[in-house]
Amino acid sequence: MNIPFLGNRREKSVMTLDPEGIAGLLAECELLRSQASGDGVLLDDTAASLEALDQLVPRWRDDEEILPWLGNDAGLYLGTVIVRTVPGAAWRIRSDGQPVVWLASGREFDVVACGLEWAASGAPQLSQLYAEAAEA
Template sequence: MNIPFLGLRHDKSGHDKSGHGETSPGEGGHGRSGDPVLPADPESIAALLSECELLRSQAAGAGVRLDDTPASLEALDQMVPRWRDDAEVLPWLGNDAGLYLGTVVVRTVPGAAWEIRPDGEPVVRLASGREVEVVGPGRDWAASGVPELSQLYAEVAED
């Protein structure tokens, strides 16, 4: 995957180590303050947030195909939660579950789009203006199975 803001390394002065000079906020990479700067391209953000490699791997191992549809959320809800015994995997899988839920919403609910809060938390902004947190509910789902991802999707899609 080609995400333009990944892979650039900068020294403390704001110059990238490849010799290409400073990056401006619109270019991706890091700004002068050293804080990461996300691209203005919503498609790049959506591509990055939709990777969910750990969740996709766990699902594939269970024979569940994640095709970014509401039906795949129902299939995830039916998976045997073998990850709950692994304290190291659980939070990462929960994060991925939330991002996957957001991915399905963004790809299937008209007007929905990813938004990154100033604190770095990805949320989904609906056409109505409502902001939907997905990472926390994804972690809850991974830890306990409640709320179900398909139910969360149904509630958001009704908005």
């Protein structure tokens, strides 16, 4: 169903969010933060916290319902760390609604896809992905 005024209204509401507001929403990652906290890992938006996540025992892989949610959160958390620590990195929302990180080099980094892969298989590690983004 195509309702033009709803589409325009939605576009305007997304456009009016400031970068800090978007970053704050994307940084919540409640499920991942809860899982990490339960395992004694503090997510403090640093590269070291990504290394700690890589060391967690992946109990979530046995739960098909939680796996995609945790992977999504892992990707958003990876993006949060990159945006907060890599000069020139910023969140962007693609036209399909997918949040991605844009690096100063102009490269788009689909952190959610990376987080989903990490949650499902553990590879590539989040700390490795961070290092790749920091070098770009």
